[in-house]
Amino acid sequence: MPLKEYFEFYAPTKVMYGYNVVQDTGAEAEALGCGAALILTDEGVMGAGLLEKVRKSIEESSVELVDVYDAVPVNSEVEVCREIAEIGRKAGVDCLISVGGGSVIDTGKGANILLGVGGDLLEDWQGTHLVPEPLKNHIAIPTTAGTGAEVTLGAVIKHTPAGQKVTFNSKYLLPDVAMLDPGLTESMPPGLTAATGIDALTHAVESFSSMEHSPPSDAFSYYCVRSIMENLPIAVEDGSDLEARGNMLVAANLAGMALSTTLSIGACHAMAHAAGGLSPVTHGVANAIILPVVLEFNMEYCTDRYAALASATGVDVSGLDEFEAAGRVIEAITGFIARFGMPRSLKEAGADPALAERMTEEAMGDGQMYGNPREAEFEDILALYERLLS
Numbered sequence: 460m461p462l463k464e465y466f467e468f469y470a471p472t473k474v475m476y477g478y479n480v481v482q483d484t485g486a487e488a489e490a491l492g493c494g495a496a497l498i499l500t501d502e503g504v505m506g507a508g509l510l511e512k513v514r515k516s517i518e519e520s521s522v523e524l525v526d527v528y529d530a531v532p533v534n535s536e537v538e539v540c541r542e543i544a545e546i547g548r549k550a551g552v553d554c555l556i557s558v559g560g561g562s563v564i565d566t567g568k569g570a571n572i573l574l575g576v577g578g579d580l581l582e583d584w585q586g587t588h589l590v591p592e593p594l595k596n597h598i599a600i601p602t603t604a605g606t607g608a609e610v611t612l613g614a615v616i617k618h619t620p621a622g623q624k625v626t627f628n629s630k631y632l633l634p635d636v637a638m639l640d641p642g643l644t645e646s647m648p649p650g651l652t653a654a655t656g657i658d659a660l661t662h663a664v665e666s667f668s669s670m671e672h673s674p675p676s677d678a679f680s681y682y683c684v685r686s687i688m689e690n691l692p693i694a695v696e697d698g699s700d701l702e703a704r705g706n707m708l709v710a711a712n713l714a715g716m717a718l719s720t721t722l723s724i725g726a727c728h729a730m731a732h733a734a735g736g737l738s739p740v741t742h743g744v745a746n747a748i749i750l751p752v753v754l755e756f757n758m759e760y761c762t763d764r765y766a767a768l769a770s771a772t773g774v775d776v777s778g779l780d781e782f783e784a785a786g787r788v789i790e791a792i793t794g795f796i797a798r799f800g801m802p803r804s805l806k807e808a809g810a811d812p813a814l815a816e817r818m819t820e821e822a823m824g825d826g827q828m829y830g831n832p833r834e835a836e837f838e839d840i841l842a843l844y845e846r847l848l849s
């Protein structure tokens with residue numbers, strides 16, 4: 460297999476895994492040299508009591524806990540980033556601790572840009588590699604196993620007035636520490652477990668077939684496809700199975716590294732971002748709906764890559780040619796997604812069919828599109844949306 464002419468792999472985040480590992484949050488903040496910390500989270504995390512060990516650990520350390528912001532919305536918002544940065548600035552915060560799903564962690568990244576270098580989030584920092592210098596310390600503690608945001612250099616944040624999702628990519632957005640504690644994912648309900656797990660699976664599959672894939676992203680992606688297909692059904696069936704929960708957290712984390720290394724993973728994510736910005740469809744559900752049609756759309760352009768996932772997806776392809784093997788892999792992934800009973804179309808998930816063209820415009824401009832293995836025209840993506848919205 461020919462190597463890419465150039466690739467880079469950059470993963471400076473300290474990743475810690477273990478049951479109750481969040482008891483070390485205070486010690487980690489101390490080790491980073493922090494003096495004043497602000498926790499960001501959402502109502503769900505608060506309601507489930509997931510914050511207590513983190514809070515206690517900070518309170519027992521030499522780091523001052525200046526505030527807990529618990530109103531991060533389901534889809535992170537530019538305005539919320541501004542609000543948190545303002546609170547942090549006034550209190551002299553030098554450490555953000557994000558406890559939650561991808562929305563909370565991405566909100567932490569957006570707020571950290573404003574806290575660290577100021578300016579206007581949309582005007583100054585939207586795009587790739589624009590943040591000029593290191594930001595404040597950031598400890599990311601995921602409570603879902605999906606986005607891998609705790610180790611990605613990107614943040615996708617909703618800009619409400621226009622309804623689009625805006626992207627920020629910078630090595631300075633990589634959190635300093637990621638704490639993976641399976642105990643924090645134990646209470647996730649089956650539907651959220653499935654949706655976030657399919658997001659992680661999509662990161663892995665799309666990274667593997669991306670034009671931007673490289674040996675490090677391949678290694679992570681391959682492992683993650685296998686681990687997610689083994690462990691997600693168990694975690695959905697029995698949320699208290701800590702081994703499955705732990706495996707899912709680790710797989711989502713490594714899929715996040717694949718995504719972060721690849722940077723542009725493909726059309727499914729571009730389309731899911733647009734669908735999520737313009738409709739109530741959550742990111743994981745959008746991926747579950749869109750991935751099967753994008754796999755079909757790409758099939759002839761990355762047959763070898765899909766075929767290479769055969770053993771990771773548990774498919775026996777002995778005696779088959781590459782095209783047949785790739786077809787079996789697509790069938791396996793599509794069948795795997797279907798077993799979780801999520802909506803099968805964007806329309807069924809609550810999206811307005813009249814928005815097909817608007818979604819296409821957004822998806823075509825999304826940074827995840829250029830890595831798609833098949834160059835997609837406006838009419839191609841419109842046709843896929845129309846199929847999923849009818």
Ligand SMILES: [Fe+2]
Pocket residue numbers: 606658659662728742
């Ligand atoms: Fe994603």
